[in-house]
Amino acid sequence: MTSLPEQLLPGTRRALLHRIATAQSEGRAPSLVAAVQRQGQIVWSGSRSCVDDHAPDTDTQFRIGSITKTFTAVLVLRLRDEGLLNLDDPLEKHLPGTGVGDVTIHQLLGHSAGLAAESPGPWWERTPGALRPELADVLGEQTRMHVPGHRHHYSNPGYTLLGALIEKVRGASWEQALQREILEPLDMRRTSSQPRSPHAGGWAVHPWADVMLPEPMEDLGLMAPAGQLWSTTGDLLRFAAFLAEGDDRVLSAASVRQMREPSAPGESGDWEIAYGLGLQVLRTDGRTLIGHTGSLPGFLASLWIDIENDVSAVVLTNTTAGVVVGGVAADLVGIVAEAEPRIPEPWRPLPEVDTELLALTGPWYWGTRANILRMTAGGGVELRPMQGGGRGARFIARPDGTWVGLDGYYAGETLRVVRNEDGSVNHLDLGSFVFTREPYDPAAAVPGGVDGGGWRGLEV
Template sequence: MALLPETSRALRHRLATAQVAARAPSVVGAVVRDGRPVWLEGWGSVDGATPGADVQYRIGSITKTFVTILVLRLRDEGRIALADRLDDHLPGTTVGDATIGDLLAHTAGLTAEPPGPWWERSPGSLRPELADVLPDDPRVHQPGRRFHYSNPGFAVLGALVERLRDAPWSEVLAREILEPLGMTRTGLQPSPPQATGWAVHPWADVLLPEPAQAYGPMGPAGELWSSAGDLARFATFLLDGDSRVLRTESLEEMRFPSSAPEASTWPSSYGLGSQLLRRGERMLNGHTGSVPGFVATVWVSPADGLGAVLLANTTAGLPVGTVAADLLEIVADREPRIPEPWAPLAEVDQSVLELAGPWYWGPAAFVLRPAADGHVELGPLNGGGTRGTRLRPAGDGTWIGLSGYFTGERLREVRDDSGTVTHLDMGTFVFTRQPYDPASPVPGGVDPTGWRSAKP
């Protein structure tokens, strides 16, 4: 469904004011909904023309999200575990005791940058080997203690992919992500039409071209080029998933904070290869990116079913993450998501239907409701608290929590000799049909005199 004219104008206004305020040579933005772009527009010019969906820009650290998906695919295949030490699969580095999960979450304590001159403006030939991107003493923090963004950490992860796939990481990327998603304008090398990367003088309206270097082993940290059209496809994947690329559970795992945020940036955090941003009650995930001459962002809001993309060819001055979030929120606030029509369950599982209705954790009232998508929802009757969760069937008669306090915990139904459900057990939380039901194994037991008035 097309956006309302006034919504499109508001998006154009935000894009244009951002381009003018930053004095960026060009910007291009897109908003996706329902699996396709509902708005895509450029402002400024690339080689004398307004940029469109196919113009390539460098996307910097958004590259890290692609590398993360390649690593999670290996995990889903059983080739690695996130708790594995790097040495288990890629021996010989100076960070072999770092876990793969810590590298993905930037909690391995590694230095932010490789040794030597500014790597994003230097030729990759200065660091031809993986050993060249890590100093002799690569740690600046104790591992697992705090978030500290590390570009060399993702160079190491790219090398891990190459080792286990026996192919360059860029070839693995093309085969496992780009081709299935139809991203034909993404890769290590640009092809026309492409934007030139520029630095804008801070005090005068003049430009300086930035070098477009090949990064060698540092490539997995930020070398990719892409276009607004391709990143719109990627945003759709981050929203809706694609089983050819990544399991739904792994995609959802990327949205969960993996470390405490820095004290100066409480509204933001980091998941596995994915930045998280809270804007009011809205939670966005995706990634920003910058290299000399270019800035970029992809944000998605699963709750709104919306994604936003922004690309520009300027080194500094454009708050690309903020502007991309603004584009998403313009649509979300002006044209909120219309829910799909309610429909009943396609099939009725009587054993699941038997669980529907009120349950009690002690005196606290909960409701369990089978949903049309085959999941069940368990939450406080009053809608408050933190114990509510959605659960998916595990295939063995139990259910796995997908959200909230019970994420990852297993719910199982307990039946008596007659087959009647006596209670639910959710990670040692006992849910009964009556508050503190004396016939159920309530921890600590139930006073045999039962409920009473306040009088002694």
């Protein structure tokens, strides 16, 4: 049984407070609120404000901008898991008449459909959605910027199309599907498409003077699936727990893992950030973070999750610019992960032993390269090089007795046992590669055969 998280040390709490205080002060933000979660529990929260005794807390709503896209992506993955669509389906199959129906659902989710980044004017984030009543108004005339599938190009209209797809296939509005399928199961009562008190007001701060201007807070209409939502640090950390482990009431752990896998090449020269399916993937300071950032006039937001260290952080602020919230949230994760590393769970034996599978464990050789096969929970296996890096993967069992790769070079590849007529094991076949019990075992079916002279030294 997993123990409850311990209280953060005083030095860690002070470092977290110092980081957000610096961000609010140097970024000249009217207010800023942040919270950190570990082992599914909020272990720290803090806020700063330009108004004395009026700082926001974990229940104060801010607009979260493009973090909304992650919610939209979850709704699409739910349709896939229910068998109502495939991610490789062209949009036209389910939502005809858009003019861009040849792009796939997968490409829209990962921003590789080649669509424009923004809707044609007027500035959609500061004007009512009623100005764009139809999808044609959102897409405009120049819909294609790049060849679909060839590169990552962030597209807000692409997520408008996904919202329309959800409504078409589900037979309910995007907002209704969101409420019923995500917010209610995860008990996210303070997340909504319209602000609910207590909530922050959006402000623009003059770049060269300490004065402010209120920003409009428009209903985005059809663009809502790309950036409409309001939420709190408390609710977003509930969402973070779901994104870390999955929740069968919403989306399985396997489907959530798929969301975290990079789906298309990033911008040229940018190897530190990639995009999965509705999730950004950031590599910083030796850690991999998944989550999303968001912005709309008057608001900035960031949610980052470190799966390995089991630490999540949310930062919300009500300013148009000035605070690099993604960097602040990443720093909060780093402060906790470095100052108070995760305590590993106790080692425990597997609940049951498959003796046939146990007999397969140990050394296997791909040519002369030594690998180790280990058992994992649930009848799975892991095959890794015995020394150094190289090709390796975890595999999950299939009903037919084979295994399919979950990650690494062999993701999606099939691992199977090839037996002799008497039932004894001849070799392992992994995507046509032969793994034998001895280097180039002459008794195994090694493609090309094994020299009959056997191993030899240098003849002089």
